[in-house]
Structure formats: C-alpha cells, structure tokens
Amino acid sequence: MNADATFPGAASPDAADPILSVRGLEKRYGERIGCTDVSFDLWPGEVLAIVGESGSGKTTLLNCISARRAPSAGTVSYRMRDGVTRDLAALGEAERRVLMRTDWGFVHQNPIDGLRMRVSAGANVGERLMAVGDRNYGRIRATAADWLARVEIPADRIDDQPTAFSGGMRQRLQIARNLVTHPRLVFMDEPTGGLDVSVQARVLDLLRGLVADLGLAVVIVTHDLAVARLLSQRIVVMKDGTVVEEGLTDRVLDDPRHPYTQLLVASIPES
Amino acid sequence: MNAPLLDVRSVAKAFRMHLRGGLELPVVRDVSFAVAPGECVVLGGPSGVGKSSILRMVYGNYGVDAGAILVRERETGALRDLGAGDPRAVIGLRRGSIAYVSQFLRAVPRVPALDVVAEPLLGRGIARAEAQARAAAMLHRLNLPAALHGLPPATFSGGEKQRVNIARGFLTDHPVLLLDEPTASLDAENRDVVVAMIREKLDGGTAILGIFHDEGVRDRVATRIVDVASFSAGRGRPVADTREARHASP
Amino acid sequence: MRTTAMTAAATPGPAYNFAYLDEGTKRMIRRAILKGIAVPGYQVPFASREMPMPYGWGTGGVQVTAAILGPADVLKVIDQGADDTTNAVSIRAFFRKTAGIATTTRTVEATIVQTRHRIPETPLAAGQIIVYQVPIPEPLRFLEPRETETRTMHALEEYGLMHVKLYEDIARHGHIATTYAYPVKVEGRYVMDPSPLPKFDNPKMHRSPALQLFGAGREKRIYALPPYTDVRSLDFEDHPFTVQSFTEPCAVCGARNVYLDEVVTDDRGGRMFVCSDTDHCGTRRAEATP
Numbered sequence: 001m002n003a004d005a006t007f008p009g010a011a012s013p014d015a016a017d018p019i020l021s022v023r024g025l026e027k028r029y030g031e032r033i034g035c036t037d038v039s040f041d042l043w044p045g046e047v048l049a050i051v052g053e054s055g056s057g058k059t060t061l062l063n064c065i066s067a068r069r070a071p072s073a074g075t076v077s078y079r080m081r082d083g084v085t086r087d088l089a090a091l092g093e094a095e096r097r098v099l100m101r102t103d104w105g106f107v108h109q110n111p112i113d114g115l116r117m118r119v120s121a122g123a124n125v126g127e128r129l130m131a132v133g134d135r136n137y138g139r140i141r142a143t144a145a146d147w148l149a150r151v152e153i154p155a156d157r158i159d160d161q162p163t164a165f166s167g168g169m170r171q172r173l174q175i176a177r178n179l180v181t182h183p184r185l186v187f188m189d190e191p192t193g194g195l196d197v198s199v200q201a202r203v204l205d206l207l208r209g210l211v212a213d214l215g216l217a218v219v220i221v222t223h224d225l226a227v228a229r230l231l232s233q234r235i236v237v238m239k240d241g242t243v244v245e246e247g248l249t250d251r252v253l254d255d256p257r258h259p260y261t262q263l264l265v266a267s268i269p270e271s
Numbered sequence: 272m273n274a275p276l277l278d279v280r281s282v283a284k285a286f287r288m289h290l291r292g293g294l295e296l297p298v299v300r301d302v303s304f305a306v307a308p309g310e311c312v313v314l315g316g317p318s319g320v321g322k323s324s325i326l327r328m329v330y331g332n333y334g335v336d337a338g339a340i341l342v343r344e345r346e347t348g349a350l351r352d353l354g355a356g357d358p359r360a361v362i363g364l365r366r367g368s369i370a371y372v373s374q375f376l377r378a379v380p381r382v383p384a385l386d387v388v389a390e391p392l393l394g395r396g397i398a399r400a401e402a403q404a405r406a407a408a409m410l411h412r413l414n415l416p417a418a419l420h421g422l423p424p425a426t427f428s429g430g431e432k433q434r435v436n437i438a439r440g441f442l443t444d445h446p447v448l449l450l451d452e453p454t455a456s457l458d459a460e461n462r463d464v465v466v467a468m469i470r471e472k473l474d475g476g477t478a479i480l481g482i483f484h485d486e487g488v489r490d491r492v493a494t495r496i497v498d499v500a501s502f503s504a505g506r507g508r509p510v511a512d513t514r515e516a517r518h519a520s521p
Numbered sequence: 522m523r524t525t526a527m528t529a530a531a532t533p534g535p536a537y538n539f540a541y542l543d544e545g546t547k548r549m550i551r552r553a554i555l556k557g558i559a560v561p562g563y564q565v566p567f568a569s570r571e572m573p574m575p576y577g578w579g580t581g582g583v584q585v586t587a588a589i590l591g592p593a594d595v596l597k598v599i600d601q602g603a604d605d606t607t608n609a610v611s612i613r614a615f616f617r618k619t620a621g622i623a624t625t626t627r628t629v630e631a632t633i634v635q636t637r638h639r640i641p642e643t644p645l646a647a648g649q650i651i652v653y654q655v656p657i658p659e660p661l662r663f664l665e666p667r668e669t670e671t672r673t674m675h676a677l678e679e680y681g682l683m684h685v686k687l688y689e690d691i692a693r694h695g696h697i698a699t700t701y702a703y704p705v706k707v708e709g710r711y712v713m714d715p716s717p718l719p720k721f722d723n724p725k726m727h728r729s730p731a732l733q734l735f736g737a738g739r740e741k742r743i744y745a746l747p748p749y750t751d752v753r754s755l756d757f758e759d760h761p762f763t764v765q766s767f768t769e770p771c772a773v774c775g776a777r778n779v780y781l782d783e784v785v786t787d788d789r790g791g792r793m794f795v796c797s798d799t800d801h802c803g804t805r806r807a808e809a810t811p
Contacts, residue, residue: 043359094677116664116685120692123685130688131681137691137757159692201380208379212393230379234358248331248358255333259289266290 017079019044019185019217020065025074027060034060035241038074044184047211047218049232049249051225051264057241058221059189065219066106066187067096081184101131105178105186109193111170114177115162121148121173122158128181147176151206168199172206179210186211188220192227204230225268229253237261275305275343276446276478277329277369282338282354284324285504297504298324302338304497306447308476311469311492313483316499322482325499326449328354329480330371331361344368345446366394369447372440374455376424376432384410384427385420388438395443409438413464429456441468448472450481454488466491540587540620546570550588550743554734557745562707563675564658569741574615578608580738582635582654583615589650589734590616590633595623597631602639602780602797609637626800638701640722642779642801645731647748653716655737658744660704660714680712683755691760700765708751713744715752721764721780726752771796774805 018041027034035057042048050058063069065076067088079085108114115124125144134140151172162170192200228235235252237245245258256262282302288294299321306312314322327333331353340354345367353364385406392402413434424435433456454462469492483489553567572580600608604626613624625631628643635652661671664682683704690698703720707713733746756762770777772793781794796802
C-alpha cells in the first residue's frame with residue numbers, strides 16, 4: 001500500500017467547492033456507447049485517476065470533460081477563476097479556447113500531439129504566454145528557461161526543436177508548455193504511456209512534484225495502476241463505458257470490491 | 272480517563288473474491304475498542320487472525336462492511352466516521368488526525384529519503400527548509416547516516432527503509448498513530464530508539480494502536496492488549512494471509 | 522477605375538471581352554473586393570478563374586486588376602520594382618491586348634499599379650490603386666497548416682502563433698530576421714500577410730492614401746486595405762520593428778533611403794547596389810541631367 005508514503009498534497013482539497021463537476025455524462029457514437037451515467041466531482045489540488053483497459057471509455061470521458069468533445073447527455077461544470085461555476089456547454093467557442101490555453105492544460109500520451117515539433121523548445125513553452133498577450137521577448141525567454149529547468153531540460157537545449165529530443169524529454173517539454181500559464185486544472189491522457197520504464201519514473205516523479213507544488217487539480221487517464229497509485233488520491237474504475245468502482249486510490253487498489261477491479265489488480269505483477 | 276481519540280464500534284469485514292466464484296472470506300466481526308490519549312493499545316493474537324486488516328481498516332485502506340471507525344478530528348475535536356467510505360473525509364483525517372507507519376516503505380522513484388520524511392510536514396504548510404531540518408534531525412536520531420539522506424530509499428536495506436518510514440510517521444503530531452510492526456527489521460540499538468520515541472509520543476498524549484510481534488518491545492510500550500482472536504470471523508479457521516489469497520490469480 | 526475617353530494604344534482583339542474576364546466573373550470579383558474593403562485585412566474567398574498564364578505569374582493580381590480596370594485607366598506593372606522584367610512586360614501586354622488600355626512605367630501617371638514584391642518609392646496618392654500579387658495569403662500557414670484552424674484563429678483573434686515565429690527569429694539570429702512577407706496587424710484586428718514585400722515597404726502601407734488590393738489566384742483569396750488604414754508590423758517591446766537600411770546610396774542615381782538591389786557586375790566579385798524601383802531611379806537621373 002502507499003497510503004503512508006506517497007500523497008502529493010501541498011494544497012488542501014477541503015478548501016473549497018469542486019472545481020469540476022460531472023453529472024450524468026453520456027457519450028454515444030450512434031448506437032455504440034462511449035461512456036454513460038458518469039458523475040463525479042473534482043476539488044482544487046486533487047488528483048483523480050480514471051483507470052480501465054482500452055475501450056473502457058476512459059479517453060472518451062476525458063475528451064468530454066475537457067470540452068474537446070460534446071457529450072450526448074449530462075453536464076460538465078467548471079468553476080472559473082472568478083469563482084463562478086459555468087456549464088461548459090454554455091460557453092462560447094472563444095471562451096472555451098481561452099480556458100483551454102490559460103486555466104487548463106492537456107497532456108497528450110504522444111508528445112507530438114501536444115507540441116509544435118518544428119519550433120524550438122523555448123517557443124513551445126513561450127507560446128501560451130504570447131497567446132495571452134506577452135510581447136516582451138526577454139521576459140518570455142526567461143520564463144521559458146525557468147520552466148525548462150523545472151522539467152529538467154538542460155538550458156542549452158532551449159533553441160533546439162523537439163524533433164531532436166528523446167521521448168522522455170519531449171514529454172517533459174509538453175508538461176512545461178502546459179504549466180507555464182499556471183493552469184488550475186490539467187487533463188492527462190496516459191502521460192507516461194509511450195515511455196521506457198526508467199524514463200517513466202522520471203516523468204512521474206516530476207509530475208508528482210509539480211502537482212504538489214502548484215496545487216493543481218488533475219484528471220489523469222491511465223491503464224497503469226502503478227501510475228494511478230503514485231499520482232492520485234482518488235480513482236474511478238471504468239469498464240464498458242460505465243464506472244464500476246470509485247473511491248480512495250489505495251482503498252480501491254488494496255481492497256477492490258468489484259469483480260472487474262479485482263481482475264485488474266490481480267493482473268499486475270507484484271513489485 | 273480522557274475521551275477516546277479513536278473509537279472502533281462493531282466493525283465487521285469479509286473479502287468477497289470474485290475471481291474465485293464469489294468465495295467469501297470472513298476476516299473479523301464485532302470489533303469494538305477505543306484508544307484514549309496517551310494509550311498504546313496493542314492488537315494481539317496469532318498470525319492471520321486479522322490484526323493487520325484491522326489496522327488497515329482504521330486507516331481507511333480497507334473498507335468496512337459494518338460498524339463505525341470514529342476518529343477525533345484534530346481541527347474540530349469532532350468524531351468523524353472514517354469507515355463510512357467517503358474518500359475526502361479519509362484524506363482530511365489522514366492529513367491532520369491519523370498517521371500510519373506500515374511495515375514496508377513503498378519507495379517513490381527518485382525522491383530522496385529526506386524529502387520522503389519531510390513530505391507530510393510540507394502537506395501541512397510548513398516551509399521546506401524547516402521541514403527538511405526536522406526530517407534530518409529525526410533521521411539522525413534513528414542513526415540513518417547523513418550520506419543516505421539525499422538518496423532515494425529504493426536501494427536501501429530493509430532496516431534503513433523502515434527507519435525512513437518511522438521517521439516519516441513520527442515527525443508529525445497526528446493525535447492518532449498506527450504502527451504495524453515498526454521494529455521488525457531493526458537492530459537492538461534502533462529498537463531502543465523507537466521505543467523511546469513511542470514513549471515520548473504517549474507522554475505527549477498521542478493515541479497509539481499497534482501490532483508488535485516482538486514481545487520485548489510490546490511489553491515496554493503497551494498499556495493494553497486487545498485480543499483480536501475474540502473478533503475472529505473465521506470460526507477457528509484462521510484466514511491465512513488474506514491479502515495473498517485474494518490477489519492470487521484464479 | 523476610369524471610364525472616360527480612351528487613349529488606347531491598341532485595339533482589343535474581337536475574341537476577348539474587355540480585360541479578358543466575362544462581366545459576370547468581374548462582378549463576382551468586385552463583390553469580393555468590396556467585402557475585403559469593408560473588413561480590412563480579412564481574407565475573402567473568391568472563385569478564382571483559370572487565367573491564360575501559370576499560377577505564380579500573378580493570376581490573383583491579374584484577376585483583381587481585370588475586375589477594376591476601366592477604359593480610361595493607366596496601368597503600371599512592376600516585378601521586384603522593375604517595369605522591364607518578363608512578368609511585368611507580359612502582364613502590361615496582356616491588358617493592352619485584352620482591354621486596350623494605356624500603360625505606363627511612371628508611378629505618378631498610373632491609376633492602377635499591379636505589383637509583385639514592391640511598393641514604388643514615389644508615395645502613392647489618393648485615387649491610385651495598388652494591386653498586390655499574393656502567393657500565400659495566410660500568415661498563420663507557416664505554423665498551422667490546417668485551414669479550418671487558421672480561420673478559427675482569425676475569427677477569435679488568436680494570434681499568439683505569429684509571435685512564436687518572430688520569437689524563433691530572435692532566438693536563432695538575435696534579431697527578427699524575417700525580411701519579407703513580414704506580418705502586419707490591420708486596424709488592430711486582422712493579422713495579414715503583405716505578400717512577399719520586403720519589410721522595407723511595410724511602413725508605406727500604413728495610412729496610405731491609395732486603395733490597396735491583394736489577390737491570391739491559386740489560394741482563391743482577396744483582401745484589401747482601404748485608404749488611410751492603420752497597418753502595424755508585429756514586433757516585441759524589446760525587439761521593435763525596423764526596416765532594412767543600406768550603408769551605400771544607389772550606385773546609379775545616388776538615392777538614399779530607398780530599397781536597393783545587389784547587382785553582380787563581373788565574375789571576379791564585382792558588385793554594385795542600385796535602386797530596385799527602376800522608375801524612381803530613372804526619374805532621378807533624368808532630373809539630374811539638365
């Protein structure tokens with residue numbers, strides 16, 4: 001169990017109302033169900049893991065709650081920086097896009113999907129700053145350099161393109177690019193999925209530290225229970241588009257109740 | 272006697288193993304006891320009788336099927352039912368009111384021992400420098416060489432890992448402290464240190480619930496022993512290491 | 522557009538409608554132009570026609586010119602500032618043949634100037650129209666290849682990407698090294714690609730008394746700057762926009778503060794810098810010789 005040793009937790013999850021509330025969410029693709037009847041709340045500073053195998057609907061769910069896809073039914077509400085909770089479906093496209101590049105982050109499994117591969121690392125990090133109107137080159141570059149250091153990318157790589165980076169470095173760059181505007185909520189889709197084990201550990205540790213230091217709220221989709229255990233306080237287990245079990249991460253993993261969760265837990269090698 | 276900090280009432284637990292055709296493994300039933308400030312209640316009984324399961328339930332790591340686990344919340348003084356299964360309630364109680372020193376440290380990759388120990392203090396809003404200083408002092412007291420403080424515990428020996436674990440659990444001032452065989456891998460000298468630390472906690476009014484197989488240590492710290500065999504739901508059939516049994520593939 | 526008496530040099534061939542395009546097509550293009558003028562800097566899609574010349578020869582500019590040309594107009598065509606290059610000569614000949622209009626090399630005499638890559642040194646006046654030939658109208662294309670996405674970015678004024686490009690310049694070269702097709706912001710709203718103009722000419726677009734029209738034939742886009750439109754070149758606070766400067770004057774006419782072309786004079790490294798604007802250079806020389 002990890003209950004004793006691994007909680008990220010600089011922020012106090014009790015502090016306030018939920019930052020994200022999902023109610024009765026459903027996504028259909030024609031007759032096929034992507035996910036259905038999903039409800040949960042996420043509080044500031046809290047990390048929620050969504051686990052399940054491929055096709056369980058976890059990525060569909062992530063795309064719906066991050067406003068990348070429109071749900072077929074149900075609501076997703078987000079508490080904006082001004083404290084007002086808004087239904088995402090009621091936001092205009094302009095508002096939604098501003099939200100996505102300022103208050104939110106999205107870390108893709110494949111860094112290529114989240115980076116501009118043909119511009120330098122510094123510009124990849126600086127883009128969000130320029131998008132929100134920063135017009136001072138020196139300041140943008142200094143901030144980018146600071147963030148590269150925080151994700152352990154050597155300073156002399158600031159002008160290199162991500163095409164010249166290893167997989168782990170690309171993923172760390174993608175993380176920096178997302179966090180530079182100090183988002184309050186970050187969505188992650190299998191952020192360590194494509195990486196070698198040793199590289200994975202570094203990215204995980206980095207994420208864990210940043211999440212705690214910045215008090216981020218995170219929804220992380222993963223099929224890797226070890227990742228969920230290391231990063232999250234709460235977990236949602238999905239199967240065939242529905243939530244079969246949820247609760248405190250170490251409770252669900254150490255005392256799984258649902259047959260599917262027991263199967264998942266039994267399927268990982270002991271370490 | 273002071274009002275209890277931990278009050279376990281009629282708790283029952285069984286594991287239903289769906290991978291084995293829904294086989295139900297009863298663990299304990301009618302578990303009731305309380306721990307007051309300054310008390311060290313030791314869970315006694317033979318191996319496999321359910322001692323560790325009770326400790327895990329009290330920490331919220333295992334769910335309960337019936338009963339209540341009331342923990343006095345440090346901030347408000349109110350009793351809250353940790354066994355009710357609300358994750359955020361458990362997280363809140365763990366942050367301020369109840370701490371756990373497990374038998375084994377689940378090492379986090381790349382995090383130095385010093386930071387592993389200091390982390391709960393950071394979570395309580397204490398500045399990093401102060402948290403690290405207090406962590407270093409605690410590790411020093413447990414005779415963990417300073418050269419190891421900056422290294423991740425993943426490569427430490429069993430005894431070194433356990434001392435990191437103990438330091439982490441003892442550093443904060445949670446009013447309820449759960450100890451699962453804290454001295455199992457320690458030599459005599461460090462065992463004495465831990466015994467002294469437990470006594471200091473008790474003097475300070477901490478309520479301790481523990482499992483100690485080492486009779487010498489148990490006799491030096493226990494104020495009361497609760498016989499878990501009396502709660503056994505196994506009807507004379509000890510549930511041998513339920514965790515292994517449950518996690519084995521069909 | 523001038524519709525008064527004709528001072529034509531040649532008679533249009535009977536096979537062509539006036540200025541080659543049929544009247545319906547010209548009206549379609551004029552509607553796009555009017556919309557462009559109404560929304561300065563916005564790229565208006567139009568049904569670009571096949572022209573009797575290859576893409577890359579200025580088919581967008583030619584269609585715009587054809588749509589606005591009247592019998593009394595006087596047309597000047599330049600390519601890289603010169604009136605006597607193949608492209609310029611051919612387009613002038615095209616309109617002489619199909620519209621029978623007068624042509625000129627003199628900026629001050631022209632009512633319409635069709636250009637590739639330059640704005641004349643002689644300041645344009647109210648009533649004149651300059652038509653730019655544009656290869657790639659989308660300033661965001663370099664960093665965002667999806668047309669659906671760039672349109673949304675324009676609609677929502679998401680222009681951070683343009684500065685990413687300038688950032689890359691400074692990071693790589695220590696200064697903004699983009700020297701042509703330097704992006705501008707129009708009336709504080711739309712970011713616009715001014716065609717492959719040297720950035721030297723960017724300030725000439727700002728609050729110009731002339732009407733400025735941009736035509737991209739292959740990409741099927743028209744955009745416009747009405748007279749006296751605000752046109753600002755993008756930059757950073759600590760790396761402000763500057764134009765190229767030349768240390769030497771024009772080797773032929775001695776002009777300073779004009780855009781110069783480098784001319785190789787022999788195969789032993791000899792070279793000279795001369796005015797890119799041939800009309801401007803020639804006029805100065807004529808004035809200097811009594």
